[in-house]
Amino acid sequence: MKPIKAGLLGLGTVGTGVVRIVEGHQEDLVMQTGSSLTIEKILVKNRSKERSITVGPDKLTEDPWEIINHEEIDVVVEVMGGIEPARTYILEALSRGKHVVTANKDLMALHGQEILAKAAENGCDVFYEASVAGGIPIIRTLVEGFASDRITKIMGIVNGTTNYILTKMSQEGASYEDVLKEAQELGYAEADPTSDVEGLDAARKMTILATLGFNVNVSLDDVSVKGISSISKEDILYAKKLGYEVKLLGIAERKDDSISVTVQPTMVNRSHPLASVNGVFNAVYVYGEAVGETMFYGPGAGELPTATSIVADLVAVAKNRNLGVSGRRVFTPYKEKKLRTAEQVDYKNFMLLHVEDEPGVLAKIAKVFAQHEVSLESVLQQPNPNNPKAELIIITHDANQASMTKVLEDFQTLDGIDRVQSVYRVEG
Amino acid sequence: MKPIKAGLLGLGTVGTGVVRIVEGHQEDLVMQTGSSLTIEKILVKNRSKERSITVGPDKLTEDPWEIINHEEIDVVVEVMGGIEPARTYILEALSRGKHVVTANKDLMALHGQEILAKAAENGCDVFYEASVAGGIPIIRTLVEGFASDRITKIMGIVNGTTNYILTKMSQEGASYEDVLKEAQELGYAEADPTSDVEGLDAARKMTILATLGFNVNVSLDDVSVKGISSISKEDILYAKKLGYEVKLLGIAERKDDSISVTVQPTMVNRSHPLASVNGVFNAVYVYGEAVGETMFYGPGAGELPTATSIVADLVAVAKNRNLGVSGRRVFTPYKEKKLRTAEQVDYKNFMLLHVEDEPGVLAKIAKVFAQHEVSLESVLQQPNPNNPKAELIIITHDANQASMTKVLEDFQTLDGIDRVQSVYRVEG
Numbered sequence: 001m002k003p004i005k006a007g008l009l010g011l012g013t014v015g016t017g018v019v020r021i022v023e024g025h026q027e028d029l030v031m032q033t034g035s036s037l038t039i040e041k042i043l044v045k046n047r048s049k050e051r052s053i054t055v056g057p058d059k060l061t062e063d064p065w066e067i068i069n070h071e072e073i074d075v076v077v078e079v080m081g082g083i084e085p086a087r088t089y090i091l092e093a094l095s096r097g098k099h100v101v102t103a104n105k106d107l108m109a110l111h112g113q114e115i116l117a118k119a120a121e122n123g124c125d126v127f128y129e130a131s132v133a134g135g136i137p138i139i140r141t142l143v144e145g146f147a148s149d150r151i152t153k154i155m156g157i158v159n160g161t162t163n164y165i166l167t168k169m170s171q172e173g174a175s176y177e178d179v180l181k182e183a184q185e186l187g188y189a190e191a192d193p194t195s196d197v198e199g200l201d202a203a204r205k206m207t208i209l210a211t212l213g214f215n216v217n218v219s220l221d222d223v224s225v226k227g228i229s230s231i232s233k234e235d236i237l238y239a240k241k242l243g244y245e246v247k248l249l250g251i252a253e254r255k256d257d258s259i260s261v262t263v264q265p266t267m268v269n270r271s272h273p274l275a276s277v278n279g280v281f282n283a284v285y286v287y288g289e290a291v292g293e294t295m296f297y298g299p300g301a302g303e304l305p306t307a308t309s310i311v312a313d314l315v316a317v318a319k320n321r322n323l324g325v326s327g328r329r330v331f332t333p334y335k336e337k338k339l340r341t342a343e344q345v346d347y348k349n350f351m352l353l354h355v356e357d358e359p360g361v362l363a364k365i366a367k368v369f370a371q372h373e374v375s376l377e378s379v380l381q382q383p384n385p386n387n388p389k390a391e392l393i394i395i396t397h398d399a400n401q402a403s404m405t406k407v408l409e410d411f412q413t414l415d416g417i418d419r420v421q422s423v424y425r426v427e428g
Numbered sequence: 429m430k431p432i433k434a435g436l437l438g439l440g441t442v443g444t445g446v447v448r449i450v451e452g453h454q455e456d457l458v459m460q461t462g463s464s465l466t467i468e469k470i471l472v473k474n475r476s477k478e479r480s481i482t483v484g485p486d487k488l489t490e491d492p493w494e495i496i497n498h499e500e501i502d503v504v505v506e507v508m509g510g511i512e513p514a515r516t517y518i519l520e521a522l523s524r525g526k527h528v529v530t531a532n533k534d535l536m537a538l539h540g541q542e543i544l545a546k547a548a549e550n551g552c553d554v555f556y557e558a559s560v561a562g563g564i565p566i567i568r569t570l571v572e573g574f575a576s577d578r579i580t581k582i583m584g585i586v587n588g589t590t591n592y593i594l595t596k597m598s599q600e601g602a603s604y605e606d607v608l609k610e611a612q613e614l615g616y617a618e619a620d621p622t623s624d625v626e627g628l629d630a631a632r633k634m635t636i637l638a639t640l641g642f643n644v645n646v647s648l649d650d651v652s653v654k655g656i657s658s659i660s661k662e663d664i665l666y667a668k669k670l671g672y673e674v675k676l677l678g679i680a681e682r683k684d685d686s687i688s689v690t691v692q693p694t695m696v697n698r699s700h701p702l703a704s705v706n707g708v709f710n711a712v713y714v715y716g717e718a719v720g721e722t723m724f725y726g727p728g729a730g731e732l733p734t735a736t737s738i739v740a741d742l743v744a745v746a747k748n749r750n751l752g753v754s755g756r757r758v759f760t761p762y763k764e765k766k767l768r769t770a771e772q773v774d775y776k777n778f779m780l781l782h783v784e785d786e787p788g789v790l791a792k793i794a795k796v797f798a799q800h801e802v803s804l805e806s807v808l809q810q811p812n813p814n815n816p817k818a819e820l821i822i823i824t825h826d827a828n829q830a831s832m833t834k835v836l837e838d839f840q841t842l843d844g845i846d847r848v849q850s851v852y853r854v855e856g
Contacts, residue, residue: 021576021718031643031762032575129573135719137573144572145557145565147460148449148739215459273725276704281721290449290732291563293709297701298722308719311576323753334459 001035004318007067008042009089010080014103016053017307018077033318041067068092075099075317077310087111094118101313103130103306109204109220123327125320127313132205133158133282135305136298142212143331149288151213154252158205160280160300161189161196162228162248167278169236170245176231188280198227199248199263206250210261214254217333218261224342226264235422238352238393239267245275258338260345264425267350272428343402348426350395354418357383357390361416368410372403389418395426429463432746435495436470437517438508442531444481445735446505461746469495496520503527503745505738515539522546529741531558531734537632537648551755553748555741560633561586561710563733564726570640571759577716579641582680586633588708588728589617589624590656590676595706597664598673604659616708626655627691634678638689642682645761646689652770654692663850666780666821667695673703686766688773692853695778700856771830776854778823782846785811785818789844796838800831817846823854
């Protein structure tokens with residue numbers, strides 16, 4: 001078979017990994033696809049920069065059009081990140097009949113439909129396994145492994161930075177600020193950590209997963225997002241005491257035919273498989289009507305894990321080309337989007353209140369819950385040795401979030417409640 | 429597109445699940461494959477038996493040849509189990525150009541090569557996702573998701589019966605015999621549990637996984653097997669005390685170019701993701717050179733989980749037929765088989781000894797380890813209140829198993845050792 005020739009847009013961490021795997025596993029790649037796979041050209045910012053791998057200098061270029069217009073390149077691998085110019089390069093490559101493999105979650109979350117439509121128009125493949133949960137082949141699993149099932153819930157720990165921070169806070173009793181600083185020093189968090197800690201990165205990945213899992217065109221605006229920056233040491237301590245771990249979960253749910261997608265800190269019961277996913281690891285829990293509970297666990301980022309997914313996509317591109325079916329296995333969401341707002345969703349809640357330590361307060365609080373038809377699973381009241389106020393911990397049964405909002409409104413003026421310290425979703 | 433017509437061989441638990449999913453998810457199946465999927469004929473032992481689903485009586489047949497020779501049937505789904513007559517039916521169906529989907533691990537472990545060769549000869553697809561770990565799409569993951577990587581280790585909890593028994597023993601401190609009896613009453617274990625508890629079922633599944641993961645033609649004879657029937661309450665108690673759970677693990681390893689495949693009770697460190705896989709759940713842990721640690725978790729059996737995998741395979745058959753590429757994505761192991769015997773493998777060992785409680789015994793024992801170049805990670809000696817003998821627990825560093833055999837031989841005649849109660853592999 002004719003060799004497959006790839007052009008790489010970017011030679012950062014992940015791009016370097018792709019070069020290493022393509023070179024190191026050449027023999028296996030030939031056996032699997034029936035054709036050799038070569039990297040013809042690589043777009044870099046500076047050709048003369050020193051690099052950790054040896055690349056023939058004639059392979060490097062500072063001009064993207066040398067790749068996009070290259071007559072012999074079959075597939076463009078985009079590992080630059082960001083929206084522009086990545087989007088333009090990909091669209092131009094597709095319009096010239098080149099297949100695309102990308103690791104770009106931001107781009108796929110925001111412009112996935114445009115890119116997939118352009119691919120379909122030109123009979124090209126677009127694969128993006130590496131865009132969610134790095135080394136975990138979750139996109140293949142949703143599209144092919146569960147092709148026959150109806151998925152009703154996807155819960156993901158899909159951001160390694162926040163999971164590292166929450167794991168350290170849980171294991172060491174450290175504060176958010178201290179662990180974030182440490183994570184930045186170790187390179188696990190960026191100098192500006194906003195996109196990770198405020199849940200935006202996770203929201204982009206959940207947009208992609210929800211689209212694939214529910215066959216609905218989910219857009220980033222549909223995702224309700226809350227990050228981890230306001231989580232306190234105390235919250236985590238209480239969670240542990242009650243048998244929970246706090247995790248930043250992306251949760252996509254389908255009920256009847258309407259869906260909701262959220263990202264929020266969640267207390268996960270220790271017996272749930274997501275509770276023991278620690279450090280920078282990622283995991284995606286999928287609940288299907290027929291299959292029941294499944295979970296997929298692995299590295300969410302890193303040079304070689306992410307590159308593994310990219311090269312697996314290159315193998316798929318090569319197989320499709322060699323079989324003459326490129327662009328013919330296109331994923332098209334075919335269901336109408338019906339959204340359930342965050343308020344319309346039911347789930348269990350954890351609530352930590354500081355209350356006056358005097359008779360009758362609990363009765364008043366219980367009455368508010370009852371008025372809004374929220375029933376309680378457990379209540380724990382304890383004196384706080386450092387504080388004349390008592391601490392009251394409440395876990396509700398599944399409760400409608402509109403009702404929960406009304407409960408919280410009533411609490412603001414309820415005599416006897418000093419303050420509501422925290423409210424979390426509970427899973428597992 | 430022309431509809432896909434399936435014939436079912438068998439209408440037990442899993443067959444019933446297939447009928448339910450094909451009927452219940454018809455609309456989604458049409459959207460995904462572009463053609464409808466119907467079940468034309470079902471082979472049963474007794475047409476007049478009462479069933480939990482309603483099937484048109486003209487669909488049922490007691491004659492397999494009505495399916496195998498049926499002009500319009502495109503794909504035969506084999507869910508009868510056992511070697512014969514399933515093997516003959518499948519080979520005959522393939523030689524008539526019918527695709528095959530099977531959940532039969534015994535058949536694929538013993539006659540997989542013969543069946544795949546017959547499929548290739550006739551341009552047919554054979555898929556068998558349901559044969560290992562029921563609802564977990566692990567075969568797709570190994571073949572496609574990790575296509576670009578070199579897998580070096582696969583560890584699987586691939587038998588739900590034994591995992592249920594070990595989980596109960598661990599959680600309730602119950603004996604093997606009591607839990608087995610309970611499992612039999614609940615239908616989790618068969619009246620003759622040999623195939624499960626002696627590790628044969630797990631060995632068959634590991635044969636399939638090792639073949640796919642290492643691209644080597646592994647046969648069942650290559651697997652060294654030990655079951656769980658000799659595990660005592662005490663072993664599990666000690667394991668827990670030291671931070672381990674006892675699991676029946678299938679372990680396939682590659683080192684340099686030679687492989688080993690074993691099934692054996694193993695102490696798994698509690699921090700390892702396999703340690704918290706409980707009850708009838710299955711999980712497969714895959715270590716790849718590039719991707720690192722990953723794990724895939726889900727139901728290992730059951731009507732609907734297993735049927736999910738079968739219908740996902742039917743979707744793949746339909747897509748391939750509609751694209752005109754049936755039988756062209758055949759998996760062929762292309763690497764030469766080089767086996768490492770169980771003795772040539774290195775791993776950590778746990779050992780529980782009953783020894784004389786007197787000076788010098790530990791020194792003698794330590795000397796034996798040193799002579800055979802086995803180094804020790806930890807040693808715990810404690811008096812046994814019910815016994816004048818002391819209990820000595822030893823965990824070695826990675827040790828060659830040939831050396832471990834010599835250590836155990838020497839212990840048989842060593843003055844001061846009363847008996848070696850148990851020896852386990854240690855992982856994690």
